Amino acid sequence: MTQSFSFNAENLKKAEGFLKKYPKGREQSALLSLLDLAQTQNGGWLCEGAMAYVADFLKIHPMRVLEVASFYSLFHLKPHGKYHIQVCTTPPCSLSGSDQLLWSCKKWLGIGVGETTADGKFSLIETQCLGACTKGPVVRINQDMYENQTQETLVEVLQTLAER
Ligand code: FES
Numbered sequence: 001m002t003q004s005f006s007f008n009a010e011n012l013k014k015a016e017g018f019l020k021k022y023p024k025g026r027e028q029s030a031l032l033s034l035l036d037l038a039q040t041q042n043g044g045w046l047c048e049g050a051m052a053y054v055a056d057f058l059k060i061h062p063m064r065v066l067e068v069a070s071f072y073s074l075f076h077l078k079p080h081g082k083y084h085i086q087v088c089t090t091p092p093c094s095l096s097g098s099d100q101l102l103w104s105c106k107k108w109l110g111i112g113v114g115e116t117t118a119d120g121k122f123s124l125i126e127t128q129c130l131g132a133c134t135k136g137p138v139v140r141i142n143q144d145m146y147e148n149q150t151q152e153t154l155v156e157v158l159q160t161l162a163e164r
Contacts, residue, residue: 005049007057011037015057028058035069044084044142045076073127081116081123083161086140090129093136097150101137102126104151108158121162 007015015037018030034057038050046069055062069075073086087102102124106112109122116123132138135147139154146157 002052003047003049005038005042005047005053007037007053008041011041028060028064031058031060031065031068032072034058035065035075039075043079045079073130081121083122083141085122085124085158086127086130087124088128088130088136088138088140089126090133092129092133093138096136098137098139100151101139101149101154104155105158108155122158 006012015030015034018033018037019027022029031054034054035046035051038054039046042050051065051069052062055065058065070077076084085105087098087105089098089102102113105124109117109124111117111122111124113124113126127140130138130140130145132145132147137149139146139149139157141157141161146154149157
């Protein structure tokens with residue numbers, strides 16, 4: 001069953017503001033901004049209802065929304081932990097040690113890739129290039145980037161987040 005979704009009053013105002021940034025007939029260019037808004041309102045992920053709502057809002061085919069939402073790693077198509085850990089394992093980061101970072105995460109959290117801790121606090125995935133290749137290995141946790149990480153510095157980050 002599709003979860004229903006609509007922007008709350010505050011986000012509706014923001015969404016209408018995004019549309020005004022583009023020339024008439026080009027409003028669909030606001031798609032990324034609207035998906036980001038919908039994802040934030042929906043607790044960090046895009047349910048089918050949210051994507052359908054955005055498609056309807058922009059008067060575009062729902063498949064176009066799904067294509068975009070499933071392409072960018074900033075968008076999540078299923079629920080995840082409070083802290084969503086994305087370890088870049090593309091070759092530049094892999095050569096800098098991201099495999100070891102991934103191993104440390106799995107060991108420290110006690111979960112595998114694609115899983116969420118029992119308390120719902122952390123989830124872990126591998127991701128493709130995060131656009132900071134010269135500062136690898138790179139990990140993104142929610143909206144924050146952690147560059148030049150070592151196993152030790154990343155575990156410190158996880159410990160800090162666990163205490164929040
Ligand atoms: S390869 Fe990891 S950020 Fe580009």
